[in-house]
Amino acid sequence: METEETQRPVRYQDSPWYVRLWRRRWYLTIPFWTFQNWRSLWRENDGSLAKEDPWLTWNLAYAIAIGEAQAQMHWYYTMEEVEERFLERRRKKK
Numbered sequence: 001m002e003t004e005e006t007q008r009p010v011r012y013q014d015s016p017w018y019v020r021l022w023r024r025r026w027y028l029t030i031p032f033w034t035f036q037n038w039r040s041l042w043r044e045n046d047g048s049l050a051k052e053d054p055w056l057t058w059n060l061a062y063a064i065a066i067g068e069a070q071a072q073m074h075w076y077y078t079m080e081e082v083e084e085r086f087l088e089r090r091r092k093k094k
Contacts, residue, residue, distance in 0.1 A: 012075040023073040030065045037061035 012023055038061035070076075077085075 009074050012070075012073045013077075023075075026069040026072040030062070030069055033065035033068055034058070034062045037064050 010019070012020060015023070038058050041057045041061060
């Protein structure tokens with residue numbers, strides 16, 4: 001049997017402008033996913049997190065929604081880019 005190689009989609013940063021524009025449609029889902037994630041976090045904790053600090057759970061839900069959208073867009077960084085950014089920020093702090 002011959003196996004077909006699965007090709008990874010081109011990452012967002014290396015895509016042409018029209019592909020990036022099309023992939024940005026995933027940002028439209030952020031308000032929906034934020035509300036849905038916030039509601040599920042609130043229900044799982046019987047509203048306890050929302051009573052103490054409602055923005056804590058909202059910010060967490062928003063961060064999860066951003067991550068989901070960027071994953072759908074294939075927006076990720078290579079290890080070299082991560083190291084470069086880390087070193088840049090480290091230099092700025094000194």
